Amino acid sequence: MKSRSLSCISLISLLAGNAYAGTINVDFTKNIGTVNPRAFSMDSTEYGSPHDIVHDQTVYNLIAALHLDAMRIDLQNGSDPQLGAGSTSGPGDPWVQAIDSTGAKPVIRLHTIGEDDNGTDSGGSAADAQAMVSRYTANYAAHGLSKPVQYYIIGNETNANDSSGSNFIAFAPGMRSASGGFTLYIGGPAWGWYDEGTMTGYFANTKSTAGGPDFLDYHQYGNGGDTDMSASQLQQELNGGGSDSDGDVLQYGTVSYQAEIAKLQGDTGLPIECGEWNLTWGSDPAQGQPFNAIWGASVIGNIVKAGGVSMEYGDSSGGLMGVVSQNDTPMPLYYSYYMFTGGALFQHFGTNMVLTSVTGDTTVNVQGSNVVQNNTLEVFASNNPKNIVVINKDPNNTETGTVNLTGYGSGTMNAWQTTGDGLPAQIATNVAITDGTFTYSLPPYSVTTFVLGSGTTNGADRNR
Known part of the structure; x- marks a missing residue:
């Protein structure tokens, strides 16, 4: 169990954005790797x-x-x-x-x-x-x-x-x-x-x-x-x-x-x-x-x-x-x-990781000449089946996440959410998705999993 300690480096600068909304792009047409x-x-x-x-x-x-x-x-x-x-x-x-x-x-x-x-x-x-x-x-x-x-x-x-x-x-x-x-x-x-x-x-x-x-x-x-x-x-x-x-x-x-x-x-x-x-x-x-x-x-x-x-x-x-x-x-x-x-509640994350990106509220860590930018919202999504896991890493602010989907135009969505103090609660049940987009509230320090059912593809690539 023992491991060499990795000391935290002092945070030189932490710049918080003023906007509390993010756009989440998920492209189901672009697999970026196979899940082990x-x-x-x-x-x-x-x-x-x-x-x-x-x-x-x-x-x-x-x-x-x-x-x-x-x-x-x-x-x-x-x-x-x-x-x-x-x-x-x-x-x-x-x-x-x-x-x-x-x-x-x-x-x-x-x-x-x-x-x-x-x-x-x-x-x-x-x-x-x-x-x-x-x-x-x-x-x-x-x-x-x-x-x-x-x-x-x-x-x-x-x-x-x-x-x-x-x-x-x-x-x-x-x-x-x-x-x-x-x-x-x-x-x-x-x-x-x-x-x-x-x-x-x-x-x-x-x-x-x-x-x-x-x-x-x-x-x-x-x-x-x-x-x-x-x-x-x-x-x-x-x-x-x-x-x-x-x-x-x-x-x-x-x-x-x-x-x-x-x-x-x-x-x-x-x-x-x-x-x-x-x-x-x-x-x-x-x-x-x-x-x-x-x-x-x-x-x-x-x-x-x-x-x-x-x-x-x-x-x-x-x-x-x-x-x-x-x-x-x-x-x-x-x-x-x-x-x-997914435990006993919803489907397991899929077999292929797909391309995601986030725009909106960010924090920037400045370390000498190196700048590492991290979005407050972090997203992991899969094909086979289609799951989207969204993490709000902001300890204080609720984020409004607008999810834009490529390769999924219409269908249904279920969602579960936890703030880390209990089993995930279902916050959406068979919600209809139209035109490949939906918006949900993401509380401070929370993890939300969106589970998509079978659906139709959309023609437009929203990530371009």
């Missing part, structure tokens, strides 16, 4: 016992209701798998079975030598990894699973202890040979922070000797865990970020996740997984406040927009991290996921 089949995923922390998916039916039901694509579990000792992280101990089978039964794909994180950046032998071996694959992939049905486990991660934050990928080189060939003919997707290095040079070097070295990973995994937290963030720092975490012409991160914020993933994908051609993220790797009161639902939705959207996998840490942690509290109630990040997956 594991895009909306999560870690099982193994810290929340007894309030976890194995021992607490309420927690299980809440997690299952999110309709996650995948969940990661940490296991060790391949011949007799045991939990390998957190404060919970016990056999691994019930956890893999619980994840599988929610409909999510289990992702197993394997122990190696040199875990957790401390250089100690955690007991992992190539033989353990091979036995784990034999159990959960080749012989999955005999161990209570409905489908073979196909996703594995080798190591966790080994950092300086395994920058060359020696564990991957030792483990991966035997794992593939033990899969019983099923395709495996093996990732690494689960680096403790975004380190482009090390991860691209890891990729090149493992590719030349062991075929290389099928995806790269790294961890990135919004801030360090030692100091609670002020209101202005929290807003900077939400509005900050961006990259220069070389793709280097200028200031940490939610859009930085998109910049990092896009850069790594460009370097390697591999899918990228942010295998752990949260507002902080420690404990900040803001994690339990509605703000975190807005921040989390922005992180998820930016990761997914870049084609990445969003794997929040985690389900239940025994503290403020996670999506379910120790009182068996949803935490704010639960609602972040809900606005994309």
Whole structure:
């Protein structure tokens, strides 16, 4: 879980516009990328016992209701798998079975030598990894699973202890040979922070000797865990970020996740997984406040927009991290996921990300000679099916959002909205759309999902 702290850079200038209306353009004729089949995923922390998916039916039901694509579990000792992280101990089978039964794909994180950046032998071996694959992939049905486990991660934050990928080189060939003919997707290095040079070097070295990973995994937290963030720092975490012409991160914020993933994908051609993220790797009161639902939705959207996998840490942690509290109630990040997956209320975000743009009220962050402009309204939209997720990142002002659609002229729309303190409320039911446009009120710090039914296309391109 540990990650290198990324300190907030002082906000030099924050200029707020006077208008509180924005124009949202969504072009369903222009797909800009495929949504990763594991895009909306999560870690099982193994810290929340007894309030976890194995021992607490309420927690299980809440997690299952999110309709996650995948969940990661940490296991060790391949011949007799045991939990390998957190404060919970016990056999691994019930956890893999619980994840599988929610409909999510289990992702197993394997122990190696040199875990957790401390250089100690955690007991992992190539033989353990091979036995784990034999159990959960080749012989999955005999161990209570409905489908073979196909996703594995080798190591966790080994950092300086395994920058060359020696564990991957030792483990991966035997794992593939033990899969019983099923395709495996093996990732690494689960680096403790975004380190482009090390991860691209890891990729090149493992590719030349062991075929290389099928995806790269790294961890990135919004801030360090030692100091609670002020209101202005929290807003900077939400509005900050961006990259220069070389793709280097200028200031940490939610859009930085998109910049990092896009850069790594460009370097390697591999899918990228942010295998752990949260507002902080420690404990900040803001994690339990509605703000975190807005921040989390922005992180998820930016990761997914870049084609990445969003794997929040985690389900239940025994503290403020996670999506379910120790009182068996949803935490704010639960609602972040809900606005994309739809839960039991509406359809899941689609399989293709489409082009969007926003004009209107903006804030501008000035950092030396670098200017990063971010709209108060942030939009993520999909085809197959057609969903539009709109985030109002303004803490004080209601925005009036006029949505202009290209490739959708008339049809019906339903909408759900949350301000981060409860399940989304339905604010529109089978509302008729004509001439490809509609307008809705977007409260401060809110997430709104517009779900479009089948409709007719329009001839005019409103974005030109």
